[in-house]
Amino acid sequence: MFSLLVTIPANAKWAQNGVTVAGDNGYRGATNKLNWPRSLFVDDDQTVIIADYRNHRIMQWKNGDTTNGQVVAGGNGVGNGLNQLSNPTDVLIDKETDSVIICDRRNGRVVRWSRRSGITQGEILIDNIDCFGLAMEEQRYLYVSDVGKHEVRQYKLGEKNDTFVAGGNGQGDGLHQLNWPTYLFVDRDHSVYVSDYNNHRVMKWVEGAKEDIVVAGGQGQGNALTQLNYPQGIFVDTLGTLYVAESGNHRVMRWTQGDKKQGTVIAGGNGTGANQFNYLRGMSFDRHGNLYVVDADARKEQTIDDFNDTSTTSTRSISSIQMVIEIFYHF
Template identity: 70%
Template sequence: PHGLFVDDDQTMIIADCRNHRIVQWKMGDTNGQVVVGEKGQGNRLDQLNYPTDVLIDKETDSLIICDWGNSRVVRWSRRSGTTQGEILIDNIVCSGLFMDDQRYLYVSDWKKDEVRRYQIGDKNGIIVAGGNGKGADLNQLNVPTYMYVDQQQTVYVSDNNNHRVMKWNKGAKEGIVVAGGQGEGNALTHLWHPNELFIDTLGTHYVADSRNDRVIRWPKGTKQGTVIAGGNVEGAGANQFISPISLSFDRQGNLYVVDKDNNRVQFFSIQ
């Protein structure tokens, strides 16, 4: 599994990447339900190819999916009887998706090392982070994966191969390092291939620090984070991960973590 979206009723929508499908899993269920991708791997409109992220667009009651292996973003209606999706954006090696309060869609392109913002129906979008080639300068990214966008349309990006989280204010030509940026490492001042992130109303960052097998909380303006889940060497124990890649919070503040190489989603009650 890769990307994860938790709905208001704690229903989990999971991008089950290597099974080329999207699975819906209600809290307490022992089996999930395949909602997209029953036709197996492929590039037809009724197929997916290594999907990496998914979200629910409440306005249209549809799923928007990062169909990574097909270099496209697709939309599937959640209404019963839907047999295929439609292409929203193509020719994009997308890794992560985010929709802001105004229904702008943000998509990271890890091949072009940029994040673009789209209005639904617009296939071109505008660059809101990166777009200046691969690199470690403040106006560059190196494999952007997941992102979070606040109400001011500030874009926070997990800059995976630069081992940092970057903040790009709306209209900015370069970003600001807000977590990591010290190179790879396992100290609390470091990140190592960070992936999905969440920013709360206080500006605290929560980051799936994948190669360190931990979720780290990084208060705004501080130089280091604290481990809130994992960090106990990789493994399959209750508070261990092997490559945590995605995270999400529900309305009650509970944390859900996609524990990628343990093929599971873990649930934590965070104090």
């Protein structure tokens, strides 16, 4: 995630019924559909960029247009060509080059695609990496999580050298270890936040530190306010408040700076209502403090392995599956 500077008041509240801004027309490959989207990026003008995982493409939805999206990368079938993607898991906008940077997970690479008209293929920025999440700061340092090596590394765009940031000491739950690091966020102090998925916690790496700090969860897997259950998308506002999307608990949590003991639920639950989530993945905020989430109303029809991309489909009809991006308005 790019470090958007968003200030959200400590007493902020959000509408408890979400409004669909993309998807919600079943699934598969049409431009008004999504197929197991993973993450999203919200631009200053509220344009939403979506990693459309099983359609092997990146979609762009303009503010106010809830009918059809635009393919801005991939969309040429699954493959490893420069005009193709294979299960993208994260995306961000590089405004300096008017391009999108993508974690092209199954191809083991990070790629960049220009959003300018007439561009039909991308360029490889990083290869031979089991990437999952991305973040970038204003000095154009790119942070990438590697779920295979359980680590996060920093890259300077335009240079080949990389720097170790977090994890990298084998799979584990120590303060110097990670266990399937997925999504990232970097704040204006250059601190890096990591969704430590299988450890059910969020870790913070401070520049120059030898080990990470637990800033949310870390009390085992569960649904108490002191716990997390498979954290995924994360966001940090200018006050240092951390927001976490939990796929296991179907909720978005808020953890205020300095309070490591417990968080509060700001949205979500377990069910099919407009105020509940079923298969929560990515999340973000726009500059107005509105909350955006990636959700799939398909929990009863399919069980999905996040990392091995396998599914078990029940005998029930899957025509009711809805892959959606929802907005919860701040007031």
